[in-house]
Amino acid sequence: MIRNHRREVVAAYLFILPFVLSYGVLFFWPTLQMIYLSFTDAPLIGPGQWIGLENYIEMFDDRRFWTAVRNTSYFVALTVIPNTLIGLAIAMMVSRLKGWQQSVILAMFFLPYILPVSVVYRIWNWMFNVQFGIMQYPLTWIFGEPTPVFRVQWMFMPTVAFVTIWWTCGFNILLFLAGLRSIPSDIYEAAALDNANRWTIFRRITWPLIWPVTALVLTIQLILQLKIFDQVYLFVQGGRPDPSMVMVQYIYNMAFQRNEGGYAAAIAVALFAIVIVFSVLQFQLLRSRGEK
Amino acid sequence: MSDIVLKEVSKSFGAVSVLDKVSMHISSGEFIVFLGPSGCGKSTLLRMIAGLEQVSGGEIHLGGQRVDQLPPNERGVAMVFQNYALYPHMTVRDNMSFGLQNVGTPKEEIKRRVEDAARMLEISQLLDRKPAQLSGGQRQRVAIGRAIVRDPKAFLLDEPLSNLDAGLRVRTRLELAQLHHRIKATMIFVTHDQTEAMTLATRIVVMNNKRVEQIGTPMEVYTRPATRFVAGFVGSPAMNFLPIASVSDSNGKASVGLPGQTIETAVPMAGLPKDKLTFGIRPEAVRIAAEGQGLKGEADVVERLGERTLVYTRLADGSTIIAEDKGISAVQPGDTVYLAIDGNAAMVFDEAGKAYHAAA
Numbered sequence: 001m002i003r004n005h006r007r008e009v010v011a012a013y014l015f016i017l018p019f020v021l022s023y024g025v026l027f028f029w030p031t032l033q034m035i036y037l038s039f040t041d042a043p044l045i046g047p048g049q050w051i052g053l054e055n056y057i058e059m060f061d062d063r064r065f066w067t068a069v070r071n072t073s074y075f076v077a078l079t080v081i082p083n084t085l086i087g088l089a090i091a092m093m094v095s096r097l098k099g100w101q102q103s104v105i106l107a108m109f110f111l112p113y114i115l116p117v118s119v120v121y122r123i124w125n126w127m128f129n130v131q132f133g134i135m136q137y138p139l140t141w142i143f144g145e146p147t148p149v150f151r152v153q154w155m156f157m158p159t160v161a162f163v164t165i166w167w168t169c170g171f172n173i174l175l176f177l178a179g180l181r182s183i184p185s186d187i188y189e190a191a192a193l194d195n196a197n198r199w200t201i202f203r204r205i206t207w208p209l210i211w212p213v214t215a216l217v218l219t220i221q222l223i224l225q226l227k228i229f230d231q232v233y234l235f236v237q238g239g240r241p242d243p244s245m246v247m248v249q250y251i252y253n254m255a256f257q258r259n260e261g262g263y264a265a266a267i268a269v270a271l272f273a274i275v276i277v278f279s280v281l282q283f284q285l286l287r288s289r290g291e292k
Numbered sequence: 293m294s295d296i297v298l299k300e301v302s303k304s305f306g307a308v309s310v311l312d313k314v315s316m317h318i319s320s321g322e323f324i325v326f327l328g329p330s331g332c333g334k335s336t337l338l339r340m341i342a343g344l345e346q347v348s349g350g351e352i353h354l355g356g357q358r359v360d361q362l363p364p365n366e367r368g369v370a371m372v373f374q375n376y377a378l379y380p381h382m383t384v385r386d387n388m389s390f391g392l393q394n395v396g397t398p399k400e401e402i403k404r405r406v407e408d409a410a411r412m413l414e415i416s417q418l419l420d421r422k423p424a425q426l427s428g429g430q431r432q433r434v435a436i437g438r439a440i441v442r443d444p445k446a447f448l449l450d451e452p453l454s455n456l457d458a459g460l461r462v463r464t465r466l467e468l469a470q471l472h473h474r475i476k477a478t479m480i481f482v483t484h485d486q487t488e489a490m491t492l493a494t495r496i497v498v499m500n501n502k503r504v505e506q507i508g509t510p511m512e513v514y515t516r517p518a519t520r521f522v523a524g525f526v527g528s529p530a531m532n533f534l535p536i537a538s539v540s541d542s543n544g545k546a547s548v549g550l551p552g553q554t555i556e557t558a559v560p561m562a563g564l565p566k567d568k569l570t571f572g573i574r575p576e577a578v579r580i581a582a583e584g585q586g587l588k589g590e591a592d593v594v595e596r597l598g599e600r601t602l603v604y605t606r607l608a609d610g611s612t613i614i615a616e617d618k619g620i621s622a623v624q625p626g627d628t629v630y631l632a633i634d635g636n637a638a639m640v641f642d643e644a645g646k647a648y649h650a651a652a
Binding site for chain 1: 344365370374375382394442
């Protein structure tokens with residue numbers, strides 16, 4: 001059937017217009033504004049003077065900025081790969097279950113993911129409470145005395161990472177499970193006839209075939225964890241925020257507490273650049289590895 | 293020696309029985325075809341021999357060793373799957389090497405065996421490609437190649453031709469026959485296509501409804517089917533069946549009364565039940581005769597196949613019988629035709645479906 005070409009083009013533009021408009025107004029324009037802001041000395045609200053690269057120069061000399069970068073990287077290292085591996089391991093176990101058992105177990109693993117961060121904070125703050133938290137039993141057994149994990153500097157990040165993995169793992173399990181289900185069962189049967197043991201089957205069949213999903217999960221995780229803010233912000237309450245400051249927290253701190261909109265924008269641009277460079281780099285790298 | 297012996301092998305999934313006490317002896321080097329309609333249990337039986345399904349009862353022996361409790365890899369069989377089950381992320385070479393690598397075969401040996409098999413199957417130029425870059429027929433060859441390199445005691449093929457288009461299917465069928473002739477390995481081939489079974493098998497195992505109906509050479513199964521099911525399932529077009537009104541003794545042979553005619557058959561009277569019998573005759577034993585001779589009917593549909601013509605004839609009582617005429621046939625739909633039935637080629641089935649044949 002031959003359609004009216006001009007009318008089709010008009011219809012096409014009409015259909016994409018809502019998206020283009022909202023993307024432009026809510027993402028593209030603010031991003032440009034943020035970049036512009038980073039070259040000014042603007043406060044949180046209202047315009048500022050153009051000061052060129054001064055914010056960036058200041059940033060590179062800012063000890064607290066580098067602490068935030070270091071803490072964010074540490075948190076990423078503690079969560080991204082462990083979360084992915086744990087997700088894969090649990091998905092492989094869940095995939096061995098059948099029928100309703102699988103649904104129930106999967107639902108149990110997924111349940112934490114639907115909780116808002118404030119609830120997660122409440123749960124784990126109780127669990128780790130020095131006086132009555134259930135986690136104090138193993139902690140006392142290990143360290144000999146009740147331990148306030150959110151007040152001990154070196155324990156803070158690993159504990160927040162642990163809680164984050166508990167909280168977000170369900171979604172990764174779901175992605176991995178979908179990936180595992182897409183591998184036809186006769187391939188495993190062929191492998192069984194081909195004398196492959198379990199480890200060989202995992203290493204040479206499951207792992208390569210699930211690799212695209214793994215690359216996706218790793219990338220999503222990386223972006224998500226680089227933007228860490230809420231958990232650290234909540235768990236640090238009542239303690240000293242500076243040593244465990246992460247990048248988004250520092251941006252918040254600068255913009256909303258110190259009223260330095262321009263400087264906060266410069267840090268935000270830096271984070272934006274890090275996220276883009278790392279995620280694109282990682283995704284490309286992982287994809288090419290998968291195609292080899 | 294790689295004889296395969298099945299002793300009263302049964303299989304049920306929960307309360308549903310899919311195979312009931314199947315026994316057979318497959319000699320080394322035979323090309324056995326499991327033939328039957330969908331759901332008759334033939335694929336399940338093959339998968340039990342491979343070790344991919346647990347047996348619910350009975351024993352499986354392979355090369356003198358009882359294997360029904362062994363895992364698939366310890367049985368020394370190779371399987372070609374209906375969907376080929378190639379490893380999609382590996383090259384053809386890796387697909388074929390995988391099984392040998394897993395048992396620690398030296399690299400040079402693997403290389404030699406893979407290349408030999410590839411040459412035999414004419415896929416040498418495809419060794420560095422991945423399955424996605426191959427056509428259906430090429431994938432099929434790789435799947436067979438993967439089985440060959442392992443030098444198994446038996447090849448198990450689960451409807452391997454069903455995903456190929458008609459032309460390729462015929463060619464691959466021929467090549468499989470040649471391959472079997474060359475490597476002389478025991479092969480078990482599952483199909484629901486009776487042409488594949490007839491052309492490939494040294495012996496056919498006809499299965500229906502959880503049981504083995506008959507085991508025999510293609511010609512035995514065709515000319516002396518053990519049951520009415522086998523008679524109807526093997527042969528294209530299918531055998532004609534007509535109800536027998538009466539049966540009488542004619543020099544020890546059965547003379548049967550059909551609607552409109554009495555036919556003298558070569559089936560002995562001895563042991564033949566007296567009633568509820570069915571008359572069976574293959575279309576090639578029903579010829580178009582001169583006017584006024586034989587069974588009268590009306591040509592309903594005329595199928596011209598080139599070298600022969602099939603005439604679907606409606607008889608006076610409304611039943612249809614397929615007759616054969618020469619390639620250039622004068623019969624037109626609607627014509628009145630007369631059918632000459634060769635009583636010597638006829639067989640009789642009792643109520644339970646058991647066949648009675650002329651003395652061998």
